Amino acid sequence: xxxxxxxxxxxxxxxxxxxxxxxxxxxxxxxxxxxxxxxxxxxxxxxxxxxxxxxxxxxxxxxxxxxxxxxxxxxxxxxxxxxxxxxxxxxxxxxxxxxxxxxxxxxxxxxxxxxxxxxxxxxxxxxxxxxxxxxxxxxxxxxxxxxxxxxxxxxxxxxxxxxxxxxxxxxxxxxxxxxxxxxxxxxxxxxxxxxxxxxxxxxxxxxxxxxxxxxxxxxxxxxxxxxxxxxxxxxxxxxxxxxxxxxxxxxxxx
Amino acid sequence: xxxxxxxxxxxxxxxxxxxxxxxxxxxxxxxxxxxxxxxxxxxxxxxxxxxxxxxxxxxxxxxxxxxxxxxxxxxxxxxxxxxxxxxxxxxxxxxxxxxxxxxxxxxxxxxxxxxxxxxxxxxxxxxxxxxxxxxxxxxxxxxxxxxxxxxxxxxxxxxxxxxxxxxxxxxxxxxxxxxxxxxxxxxxxxxxxxxxxxxxxxxxxxxxxxxxxxxxxxxxxxxxxxxxxxxxxxxxxxxxxxxxxxxxxxxxxxxxxxxxxxxxxxxxxxxxxxxxxxxxxxxxxxxxxxxxxxxxxxxxxxxxxxxxxxxxxxxxxxxxxxxxxxxxxxxxxxxxxxxxxxxxxxxxxxxxxxxxxxxxxxxxxxxxxxxxxxx
Ligand code: SF4
Ligand code: SF4
Ligand code: SF4
Numbered sequence: 006x007x008x009x010x011x012x013x014x015x016x017x018x019x020x021x022x023x024x025x026x027x028x029x030x031x032x033x034x035x036x037x038x039x040x041x042x043x044x045x046x047x048x049x050x051x052x053x054x055x056x057x058x059x060x061x062x063x064x065x066x067x068x069x070x071x072x073x074x075x076x077x078x079x080x081x082x083x084x085x086x087x088x089x090x091x092x093x094x095x096x097x098x099x100x101x102x103x104x105x106x107x108x109x110x111x112x113x114x115x116x117x118x119x120x121x122x123x124x125x126x127x128x129x130x131x132x133x134x135x136x137x138x139x140x141x142x143x144x145x146x147x148x149x150x151x152x153x154x155x156x157x158x159x160x161x162x163x164x165x166x167x168x169x170x171x172x173x174x175x176x177x178x179x180x181x182x183x184x185x186x187x188x189x190x191x192x193x194x195x196x197x198x199x200x201x202x203x204x205x206x207x208x209x210x211x212x213x214x215x216x217x218x219x220x221x222x223x224x225x226x227x228x229x230x231x232x233x234x235x236x237x238x239x240x241x242x243x244x245x246x247x248x249x250x251x252x253x254x255x256x257x258x259x
Numbered sequence: 260x261x262x263x264x265x266x267x268x269x270x271x272x273x274x275x276x277x278x279x280x281x282x283x284x285x286x287x288x289x290x291x292x293x294x295x296x297x298x299x300x301x302x303x304x305x306x307x308x309x310x311x312x313x314x315x316x317x318x319x320x321x322x323x324x325x326x327x328x329x330x331x332x333x334x335x336x337x338x339x340x341x342x343x344x345x346x347x348x349x350x351x352x353x354x355x356x357x358x359x360x361x362x363x364x365x366x367x368x369x370x371x372x373x374x375x376x377x378x379x380x381x382x383x384x385x386x387x388x389x390x391x392x393x394x395x396x397x398x399x400x401x402x403x404x405x406x407x408x409x410x411x412x413x414x415x416x417x418x419x420x421x422x423x424x425x426x427x428x429x430x431x432x433x434x435x436x437x438x439x440x441x442x443x444x445x446x447x448x449x450x451x452x453x454x455x456x457x458x459x460x461x462x463x464x465x466x467x468x469x470x471x472x473x474x475x476x477x478x479x480x481x482x483x484x485x486x487x488x489x490x491x492x493x494x495x496x497x498x499x500x501x502x503x504x505x506x507x508x509x510x511x512x513x514x515x516x517x518x519x520x521x522x523x524x525x526x527x528x529x530x531x532x533x534x535x536x537x538x539x540x541x542x543x544x545x546x547x548x549x550x551x552x553x554x555x556x557x558x559x560x561x562x563x564x565x566x567x568x569x570x571x572x573x574x575x576x577x578x579x580x581x582x583x584x585x586x587x588x589x590x591x592x593x594x595x596x597x598x599x600x601x602x603x604x605x606x607x608x609x610x611x612x613x614x615x616x617x618x619x620x621x622x623x624x625x626x627x628x629x630x631x632x633x634x
Contacts, residue, residue, distance in 0.1 A: 035546035154540050158552065163537035167522060167565035170615075174526035175344035175560055177335060179292035182615050184317045192521035192615045206290070217566035218580060220519045227315070227616045 009058035012044035016064025021143040022089035023047040057082045065091040067126040079133040087129040090142035094214050094249035098126040140195050142212040142245040165196040166217035169209050172200040181208050188228045193219040214246035215253045222257035262470040263451040272465045274301050277373045285375030293333035312420035314617030329418045336529035341405050344560040352553035371408030379431030380607035384529035386437050413438040417485050422608030424491035430605045432485045443478045450478045491621040494628045499593030501628045510626045515581035522562035524610035530603050535561035
């Protein structure tokens with residue numbers, strides 16, 4: 006039987022999600038057994054050719070050229086999976102969506118005229134149809150493995166859309182928000198990390214972005230009642246999933 | 260039923276008797292919260308601690324209280340032990356020729372469990388879980404394996420939290436049945452009531468004295484004080500109809516605007532039992548030459564607040580938070596009554612305390628029940 010052709014593509018990102026794939030360790034050998042890894046710049050130097058059964062896309066769309074590239078990949082791919090906060094939400098670099106690109110460029114680069122970036126950084130789903138989104142900064146091995154297995158078995162992947170709180174409770178972690186008044190994003194954040202931060206006594210930072218039907222506005226109202234200023238609330242959201250959280254917050258308000 | 264007095268210093272002896280025959284699970288403070296865990300000795304109880312609870316707030320404080328049991332319930336309940344959050348009911352393996360399904364028997368317990376200082380609401384919750392898992396046409400044998408032989412040492416509640424409303428639900432603060440032994444903490448000792456043969460047997464060799472009428476009066480007075488401290492009420496007699504009459508009440512949407520849909524209320528609820536299941540197959544397993552696939556079924560606690568919970572082929576019949584909140588309350592306080600003849604809520608107050616935005620089920624019910632003329 007012909008092996009399925011797998012392509013791994015990178016847009017604007019830190020490569021961390023591709024590394025998560027390489028970090029599958031013993032399962033990585035199985036990936037090579039099960040798939041024809043036809044394009045993966047982080048691991049092989051095969052040129053981009055032909056079509057793909059499965060395309061894993063890391064990174065956000067943040068240049069004019071990338072807008073073309075993502076259309077090209079979509080055309081070549083039967084299934085397209087966005088992996089990681091950059092690809093699902095625009096990433097940390099989407100902070101510029103709420104600021105002036107030219108001001109940023111001037112502050113960071115000695116020759117800002119050489120930087121050809123769009124004024125916004127956006128998720129893959131803003132540009133093309135995405136079959137599944139794997140959230141997280143970075144994605145987890147479990148989610149990657151689940152989506153690859155599901156492709157082979159032709160089933161829907163079991164991905165989590167509920168809150169981090171559900172994982173806290175499964176693990177018996179005492180709630181930091183209720184028992185310490187910590188501003189935890191867990192109630193509006195997608196599960197998947199097995200409540201890594203709360204397990205270590207730290208409130209959730211929102212690496213996995215908004216959960217299904219998140220109510221960001223209500224949680225922030227709660228934080229304001231607990232004494233947080235509006236800027237502090239905004240700072241909680243303005244990390245790698247800023248674009249997704251703020252979009253949801255806007256929807257909650259309307 | 261004869262009542263006995265157990266002096267406070269002899270509680271240790273009762274504990275040792277239990278420990279000899281059971282794995283004793285009881286309240287243990289960790290990370291600022293009273294949890295449930297195996298108790299090695301009595302001194303690990305959070306003695307002298309009070310739990311200050313309110314909607315969305317919990318603080319455990321060492322107030323140096325003279326009473327041993329001056330705290331009440333934390334987020335955990337017996338549910339975690341009898342109906343664990345993660346289970347693997349069976350494994351499967353398919354080769355070209357056949358499909359093997361193995362459903363391993365739950366590993367035999369070395370010792371049955373004893374729940375130490377279980378509160379009346381949780382004794383009631385356990386009875387409800389029994390209805391669901393054992394008295395239904397399909398018994399859950401994993402539940403049964405842990406449930407069989409369980410010892411229940413109940414402690415009546417004299418220091419209810421602000422969120423407790425067992426009195427309104429008629430499950431407490433005094434345990435009525437379903438326990439093996441119950442204790443009420445008096446000034447000088449514990450008033451002991453025996454609820455079963457097992458309870459009587461465990462007292463063998465533990466020094467006790469006959470309780471006097473004065474002890475009984477002290478118990479009654481303390482319980483009465485406890486009842487009067489519980490301010491929340493529930494219109495039990497109006498249920499379930501009052502909810503069915505107000506399915507389109509504007510309050511549902513108001514609450515949905517606050518509700519995070521996080522599911523905490525259902526996870527801490529001692530009677531919420533819902534799960535989701537999926538089959539876990541690993542890449543390594545798929546790549547094996549001799550098997551086509553293999554893996555295990557995973558059963559996880561889920562919640563009717565999860566958007567996907569009501570997704571079925573072709574759609575989702577509860578897409579709004581309003582529909583999900585309403586469904587949760589109706590299940591607890593209406594459908595349960597229709598199905599089992601009793602509400603699915605025991606008044607433990609956990610969903611009030613552990614809701615990050617402090618939504619209070621009694622307040623919601625009151626708002627809906629109060630306006631009888633609103634649709
Ligand atoms: S610690 Fe955070 S993630 Fe965990 S239950 Fe509390 S609010 Fe939810
Ligand atoms: S609904 Fe709330 S008060 Fe009632 S049993 Fe569940 S957690 Fe306790
Ligand atoms: S009622 Fe509270 S705990 Fe329950 S889902 Fe809504 S916000 Fe979460």
